[in-house]
Amino acid sequence: MDILRTENLSKIYGVGDKKVNALDNLSLEIMKGEFVSIIGPSGSGKSTLLHMLGSVDRPTEGKIYIEGTDISSMNETESALFRRKNIGIIYQAYNLIPTLNVEKNISLPMLLDGVKPDKEEFHKIIEMLGLNERLNHFPNQLSGGQQQRVAIGRALIYKPSIILADEPTGNLDSKNSKIILELLKRSNKEYNQTIIMITHDEEVALSADRMLTIIDGKVVSDKVISHENY
Numbered sequence: 653m654d655i656l657r658t659e660n661l662s663k664i665y666g667v668g669d670k671k672v673n674a675l676d677n678l679s680l681e682i683m684k685g686e687f688v689s690i691i692g693p694s695g696s697g698k699s700t701l702l703h704m705l706g707s708v709d710r711p712t713e714g715k716i717y718i719e720g721t722d723i724s725s726m727n728e729t730e731s732a733l734f735r736r737k738n739i740g741i742i743y744q745a746y747n748l749i750p751t752l753n754v755e756k757n758i759s760l761p762m763l764l765d766g767v768k769p770d771k772e773e774f775h776k777i778i779e780m781l782g783l784n785e786r787l788n789h790f791p792n793q794l795s796g797g798q799q800q801r802v803a804i805g806r807a808l809i810y811k812p813s814i815i816l817a818d819e820p821t822g823n824l825d826s827k828n829s830k831i832i833l834e835l836l837k838r839s840n841k842e843y844n845q846t847i848i849m850i851t852h853d854e855e856v857a858l859s860a861d862r863m864l865t866i867i868d869g870k871v872v873s874d875k876v877i878s879h880e881n882y
């Protein structure tokens with residue numbers, strides 16, 4: 653079964669002659685456990701699509717189903733709760749809270765719900781991310797790569813079934829980009845997590861299992877990527 657499906661999704665920004673058709677009747681289907689990259693030129697609608705999938709913003713028309721639930725018709729309160737439990741989001745700029753240490757930044761989604769992270773699970777995540785020695789550090793004491801690993805930890809803490817990543821390696825050098833891609837792959841395999849990653853970098857896009865190309869708000873190509881030669 654598909655874990656995520658959009659039907660004729662359209663997003664129009666602005667009014668009158670300032671209208672921009674950021675998504676144009678876009679339909680797609682993503683299966684549980686797929687690692688999908690979305691590539692396309694700047695302004696093609698990638699971020700807009702991710703905002704719709706993460707119910708950060710609403711489509712002008714069309715439907716979005718996540719595990720059969722229509723998230724496009726939820727109100728703000730419902731969608732915020734649904735998002736926190738089911739969807740982890742990773743941004744290019746990390747978006748950590750500067751006044752919280754690593755441990756608190758990672759635990760944040762649970763702290764907001766008054767839930768304590770399970771100790772064993774927490775340590776498993778910290779171990780995988782290589783952040784054992786950094787739990788008491790603050791974001792400004794960390795490198796970009798380390799900050800992005802904290803952001804991945806925060807996205808993983810609820811073990812959401814879907815991770816949405818918007819240019820997660822966009823601010824990193826090639827060594828740190830590789831580490832982040834490897835971590836996303838591990839979490840994809842270990843937790844059978846569905847990962848949807850935006851990038852404008854073809855090399856990064858090719859590390860996924862499937863690559864969608866978006867131009868002018870439409871999917872123009874949908875390819876399975878073979879990793880046999882790696």
Ligand code: ADP
Nearest residue numbers: 665666672674693694695696697698699700701
């Ligand atoms: P990408 O992520 O592929 O660079 P975006 O989804 O950010 O593309 O943008 C798609 C189109 O929608 C662009 O023409 C952009 O200028 C426009 N756009 C995006 N967000 C807004 C907004 N909040 N208001 C008006 N236009 C927007």
Ligand code: ADP
Nearest residue numbers: 665672694695698699700703709744818819822
């Ligand atoms: P990204 O790197 O995620 O593509 P952008 O620089 O495209 O980010 O957009 C950053 C923010 O600005 C987003 O919230 C987007 O909706 C908004 N935005 C993008 N293009 C426009 C635009 N033409 N007019 C107004 N807001 C825009």
